[in-house]
Amino acid sequence: MAAVIEVEDLYYRYRDGTQALQGLTLTIPTGARVAILGPNGAGKSTFLLHLNGIYLPQQGKVRLLGRSLDGKNARWAKSQVGLVFQDPDDQVFAGTVWEDVCFGPVNMGLDAGEVERRAGQALRAVGMEDLRTKAPHHLSYGQKKRVAIAGVLAMSPSVIVLDEPMAYLDPRGKDNLLAILTRLHRDGTTVVVATHDVDMAAEWAEKVIIIKEGRTLAEGSTDLLTDPALVEAAELRFPVVTQIFRRLGNMLPPPHPKRVEEAAQYLRTLLEGHHK
Amino acid sequence: MHIPDGFLDARVWAGAAVMSAGAVGYAVRRTKEVLDDRQVPVMGVMAAFIFAAQMINFPVAPGASGHLLGGALVAILMGPWTATLLMTTVYTIQALIFQDGGITTLGANILNSAVIAPWVALWGYRALKRVTGDGAAVFLSAWLSLVVAAGAAGVQLALSGTVPLGVVLPAILGWHMLIGIGEGLITGVAVRFARQNLPPALDERWV
Amino acid sequence: MCMTADPMVQGGGETVLHRVEARIKVVAMVTFVILTAGMSATPYLLAALGIIGLLAVIARMPVRLLAGRLALVVPFSVLMLVVLPFTVPGEGVALAELGPLALVATREGLLQAQVLALRLANGVLAASILTFLTPFPVLMNALRGLRVPPILVTLMEFTVRYLFVLADEARRMQLSRQARDFRPRGFLWHSWTMSTLAQMVGVLFIRSYTRADRVYQAMLARGFSGHQPVRAGARVKASDLCWGIGITAAALTLRMMEVGGGMWLQLLK
Ligand SMILES: Nc1ncnc2c1ncn2[C@@H]1O[C@H](COP(=O)(O)OP(=O)(O)O)[C@@H](O)[C@H]1O
Ligand SMILES: [Mg+2]
Numbered sequence: 112m113a114a115v116i117e118v119e120d121l122y123y124r125y126r127d128g129t130q131a132l133q134g135l136t137l138t139i140p141t142g143a144r145v146a147i148l149g150p151n152g153a154g155k156s157t158f159l160l161h162l163n164g165i166y167l168p169q170q171g172k173v174r175l176l177g178r179s180l181d182g183k184n185a186r187w188a189k190s191q192v193g194l195v196f197q198d199p200d201d202q203v204f205a206g207t208v209w210e211d212v213c214f215g216p217v218n219m220g221l222d223a224g225e226v227e228r229r230a231g232q233a234l235r236a237v238g239m240e241d242l243r244t245k246a247p248h249h250l251s252y253g254q255k256k257r258v259a260i261a262g263v264l265a266m267s268p269s270v271i272v273l274d275e276p277m278a279y280l281d282p283r284g285k286d287n288l289l290a291i292l293t294r295l296h297r298d299g300t301t302v303v304v305a306t307h308d309v310d311m312a313a314e315w316a317e318k319v320i321i322i323k324e325g326r327t328l329a330e331g332s333t334d335l336l337t338d339p340a341l342v343e344a345a346e347l348r349f350p351v352v353t354q355i356f357r358r359l360g361n362m363l364p365p366p367h368p369k370r371v372e373e374a375a376q377y378l379r380t381l382l383e384g385h386h387k
Numbered sequence: 388m389h390i391p392d393g394f395l396d397a398r399v400w401a402g403a404a405v406m407s408a409g410a411v412g413y414a415v416r417r418t419k420e421v422l423d424d425r426q427v428p429v430m431g432v433m434a435a436f437i438f439a440a441q442m443i444n445f446p447v448a449p450g451a452s453g454h455l456l457g458g459a460l461v462a463i464l465m466g467p468w469t470a471t472l473l474m475t476t477v478y479t480i481q482a483l484i485f486q487d488g489g490i491t492t493l494g495a496n497i498l499n500s501a502v503i504a505p506w507v508a509l510w511g512y513r514a515l516k517r518v519t520g521d522g523a524a525v526f527l528s529a530w531l532s533l534v535v536a537a538g539a540a541g542v543q544l545a546l547s548g549t550v551p552l553g554v555v556l557p558a559i560l561g562w563h564m565l566i567g568i569g570e571g572l573i574t575g576v577a578v579r580f581a582r583q584n585l586p587p588a589l590d591e592r593w594v
Numbered sequence: 595m596c597m598t599a600d601p602m603v604q605g606g607g608e609t610v611l612h613r614v615e616a617r618i619k620v621v622a623m624v625t626f627v628i629l630t631a632g633m634s635a636t637p638y639l640l641a642a643l644g645i646i647g648l649l650a651v652i653a654r655m656p657v658r659l660l661a662g663r664l665a666l667v668v669p670f671s672v673l674m675l676v677v678l679p680f681t682v683p684g685e686g687v688a689l690a691e692l693g694p695l696a697l698v699a700t701r702e703g704l705l706q707a708q709v710l711a712l713r714l715a716n717g718v719l720a721a722s723i724l725t726f727l728t729p730f731p732v733l734m735n736a737l738r739g740l741r742v743p744p745i746l747v748t749l750m751e752f753t754v755r756y757l758f759v760l761a762d763e764a765r766r767m768q769l770s771r772q773a774r775d776f777r778p779r780g781f782l783w784h785s786w787t788m789s790t791l792a793q794m795v796g797v798l799f800i801r802s803y804t805r806a807d808r809v810y811q812a813m814l815a816r817g818f819s820g821h822q823p824v825r826a827g828a829r830v831k832a833s834d835l836c837w838g839i840g841i842t843a844a845a846l847t848l849r850m851m852e853v854g855g856g857m858w859l860q861l862l863k
């Protein structure tokens with residue numbers, strides 16, 4: 112699979128001296144569902160801001176669709192990579208839902224008809240078309256989150272990146288969001304999620320990238336999430352499903368399942384064997 | 388100090404409106420030159436901060452409480468022109484949406500609280516800093532800015548023939564000399580706190 | 595902020611008055627306030643209040659809302675209205691004895707208080723009808739259309755948007771202080787109370803400032819470059835103009851009659 116984003120030896124240091132990224136290297140394959148995992152302060156948010164040219168590499172490279180990002184192509188990067196911030200109140204700023212969703216397309220210089228078409232489509236994609244005249248401060252947290260996503264979708268990016276998308280959502284809100292992400296992915300968008308929610312990563316991702324202290328610890332399939340040494344080093348924990356199987360110790364041989372469906376399958380096989 | 392409609396004579400409110408329009412117009416141009424337009428979102432959020440800070444009440448005397456006005460705070464931390472724009476925004480919204488302060492008197496209210504108060508605070512602060520040290524200068528200039536702005540409102544009311552000067556001035560000055568202590572104390576602590584916690588961000592961007 | 599006119603945001607509303615083009619409403623109501631703020635004859639001020647009442651009825655504005663608006667401004671004015679009768683020089687009509695203090699209320703003072711109260715009511719009610727008739731985003735766009743500097747309008751839009759977020763934050767801080775049994779005590783010189791409140795303001799400043807930075811970054815992420823294209827306003831229809839002229843003319847007539855009435859009285863003397 113070709114890579115849509117390649118990061119090589121990226122460094123970033125904040126003005127107060129915090130070295131947030133120190134040699135980050137990773138690859139995001141085209142059309143994949145990628146989870147970037149790491150404890151608080153690992154540098155996930157700092158890294159995401161590099162993906163559409165808000166922060167430029169102080170050292171190292173970020174390549175988007177083969178082009179190395181710099182001050183000159185930062186605008187183009189914004190139309191290719193849509194960034195959904197953690198707190199929708201940071202992102203949804205306009206007086207009404209509709210105006211907010213129009214904001215990106217207008218900045219892209221599209222004509223009025225196209226802006227409207229895209230805004231309408233984006234609102235439909237997140238199921239918010241009925242609330243388009245609402246003021247953001249009258250919306251629930253989950254609704255604001257969906258507006259934030261629509262505001263990015265309206266720019267038709269080829270990659271959509273979400274920072275801690277599940278934080279503060281209620282269970283239904285989480286399901287809604289997962290459904291939206293699944294649909295986006297099915298329609299060909301590369302979806303990248305930064306999170307410390309290992310259960311979500313285990314359920315949803317195709318590829319996980321584990322980072323800590325601004326460096327990549329590991330990249331690979333979700334099997335990484337059940338690797339004890341890695342989980343310990345990354346200050347994460349096992350997915351709940353895996354924890355259950357590990358508790359049973361030697362009774363059940365690894366590899367242990369990490370997704371609910373995998374676990375069900377595992378148990379089914381086990382029980383069928385038992386009854387025979 | 389929100390003068391309502393009908394309390395000022397046409398000549399007074401029109402005169403004040405012309406003066407504050409000049410000052411605000413100049414602040415808009417300055418802001419475009421010094422900061423770029425892109426700082427507008429940051430300023431908008433900070434104007435909302437002033438609103439929120441004005442919701443925090445402090446006790447003044449039995450049965451009476453006051454709240455921060457914030458003109459001195461933003462003037463000292465973010466510069467007088469930014470302060471003028473932020474306070475203008477706050478007072479305009481209060482008049483238009485919350486009917487706090489009149490529409491005809493908006494110019495006078497802006498003149499007092501968005502032009503006079505921040506500038507008195509800034510000049511006071513600069514003049515006093517060398518004499519009294521930083522902390523006391525912030526306290527005194529915030530106190531002074533409130534008293535002078537209130538005095539201006541009193542003069543406008545008297546000029547309009549609404550209340551005799553001899554009645555309004557002692558009352559309005561007396562009260563604001565008292566709540567000015569609250570403004571001064573809160574501004575003093577908040578300025579120190581903000582400078583300790585946000586030094587690079589604050590110093591680089593705002594003049 | 596958005597170039598495209600969204601029909602559902604523009605002037606949607608239930609009554610005839612809601613549908614009047616926003617710029618016309620702003621100009622008409624502001625003119626109305628300017629004219630009534632200058633009146634000083636009670637009958638004409640009452641007539642102006644009558645016009646306001648009529649507009650409120652046509653707009654189907656709930657009485658509760660109108661009363662609420664008035665109640666908000668009362669505290670400031672009551673103070674003046676109580677003080678005035680005793681401080682404006684003139685012919686004494688009533689005596690209030692407060693222990694050794696004797697206060698004389700004058701006819702001029704009472705009249706002055708009454709006139710101010712009526713002007714105040716006119717101003718507040720006219721402004722609240724305007725906000726009732728015009729949703730905030732539409733009002734802001736009307737101000738843009740009326741050549742208010744765009745930077746100020748944008749500032750107001752941001753302020754109202756984040757007002758709720760930051761006020762919530764302030765409220766949460768207050769609640770969490772209360773949960774640990776903090777309540778404002780003593781007066782200005784109660785240093786524990788004042789320093790706690792000041793700390794809260796300081797923290798709120800920092801949080802607002804960092805929030806502002808994140809908002810700004812999120813806008814950059816969607817290609818913000820500092821320019822916000824103006825959205826086209828709705829077209830002004832003849833019926834809109836009629837309403838605007840009607841309201842303005844009614845107030846103007848009252849004002850002229852008041853001025854004229856005064857001249858007639860002088861001629862008669
Ligand atoms: N604006 C900033 N100024 C200074 N340091 C920052 C700033 N933002 C983040 N940091 C620091 O950079 C490091 C990485 O933070 P961040 O990218 O937010 O991590 P994550 O999103 O993984 O929790 C942390 O140590 C954090 O304190
Ligand atoms: Mg983060």
